[in-house]
Amino acid sequence: MNFYGLSRQSSFVSFIKTLEHNWLLHVKTTRTLKTQQTRIKSSQNFSTSCKHLTVKKRKRGPSARSNKLFQIEQDRLAMATSKLKDQYFDYFLVLDFEATCKENELIYPQEIIEFPVLKINSKTLETESVFHQYVQPRVHKDLTPFCTKLTGIIQAMVDDQPYIEDVLKSFDKWMADNNLLDENVKSLFVICGDWDLLKMLPSQAEYFKFETPSYFNRWLNVKKAYAEMTSTYPKGMMPMLEGLEIHHQGRHHSGIDDCKNIGNILIELLKRGYMAKATGSR
Numbered sequence: 001m002n003f004y005g006l007s008r009q010s011s012f013v014s015f016i017k018t019l020e021h022n023w024l025l026h027v028k029t030t031r032t033l034k035t036q037q038t039r040i041k042s043s044q045n046f047s048t049s050c051k052h053l054t055v056k057k058r059k060r061g062p063s064a065r066s067n068k069l070f071q072i073e074q075d076r077l078a079m080a081t082s083k084l085k086d087q088y089f090d091y092f093l094v095l096d097f098e099a100t101c102k103e104n105e106l107i108y109p110q111e112i113i114e115f116p117v118l119k120i121n122s123k124t125l126e127t128e129s130v131f132h133q134y135v136q137p138r139v140h141k142d143l144t145p146f147c148t149k150l151t152g153i154i155q156a157m158v159d160d161q162p163y164i165e166d167v168l169k170s171f172d173k174w175m176a177d178n179n180l181l182d183e184n185v186k187s188l189f190v191i192c193g194d195w196d197l198l199k200m201l202p203s204q205a206e207y208f209k210f211e212t213p214s215y216f217n218r219w220l221n222v223k224k225a226y227a228e229m230t231s232t233y234p235k236g237m238m239p240m241l242e243g244l245e246i247h248h249q250g251r252h253h254s255g256i257d258d259c260k261n262i263g264n265i266l267i268e269l270l271k272r273g274y275m276a277k278a279t280g281s282r
């Protein structure tokens with residue numbers, strides 16, 4: 001091989017080497033690009049699945065705990081901005097009897113079948129204790145279908161329940177257990193109208209010849225409180241709820257639900273600056 005031939009051969013080898021190097025470089029670059037693309041794709045998939053999770057979480061809404069905390073904060077704010085006055089009474093005892101009844105007909109003697117009372121703290125406006133007892137009627141033992149439809153009280157809810165005298169004893173114990181008989185603790189019954197404590201309880205006491213404790217002899221009729229604050233005398237509980245834009249809770253003419261709604265009306269009036277006082281007595 002002459003010098004010229006050798007040199008031709010070596011330049012051919014270096015040409016092949018350059019080709020090989022470029023090819024390897026190409027393969028390497030393609031591989032790197034592919035890996036990067038896969039990484040991007042999988043990260044996109046991940047964020048999509050994260051989005052999916054986020055959407056799902058959002059759909060579930062805030063937790064019960066955060067709802068509760070939000071409500072507490074709202075209540076605090078409402079209390080801070082309310083015109084709640086220092087009340088003469090420490091507690092309000094919201095009471096609402098249900099009794100035996102017939103459609104378009106008077107029933108005699110009418111007897112209490114549901115006896116619920118809420119104890120509301122006049123400063124915090126919290127319900128601190130509840131007395132709730134169904135009562136067995138003695139004269140008209142069978143509830144009329146009308147009575148059940150009106151009050152939601154079925155026969156089985158009063159059968160085998162204590163009679164009114166025993167319920168009054170339990171109620172007196174509840175009053176004592178709740179410090180409500182302490183002369184330094186001032187409380188006032190709150191009813192819707194005057195019927196419960198002016199007519200219903202006294203007429204039943206007279207018929208069955210039992211005494212009623214003196215604490216039942218004075219009360220606040222929430223309709224009068226509403227009239228004082230709004231200059232409109234309301235027909236009943238429902239128009240008061242509507243007038244004050246309060247959501248009605250539970251079933252109308254269920255004693256315990258009526259108590260909750262009457263309590264909410266009272267609380268709203270107190271927040272608007274109502275100074276509670278007895279409006280009825282016997």
Ligand code: AMP
Nearest residue numbers: 096097098099100101102104151253254
């Ligand atoms: P309330 O506190 O308004 O739920 O009613 C107390 C009680 O009054 C009821 O348990 C019934 O005995 C009687 N009452 C209420 N509405 C009627 C009505 N439309 N017809 C007959 N009795 C009624």
Ligand code: MG
Nearest residue numbers: 096253255258
């Ligand atoms: Mg009622």
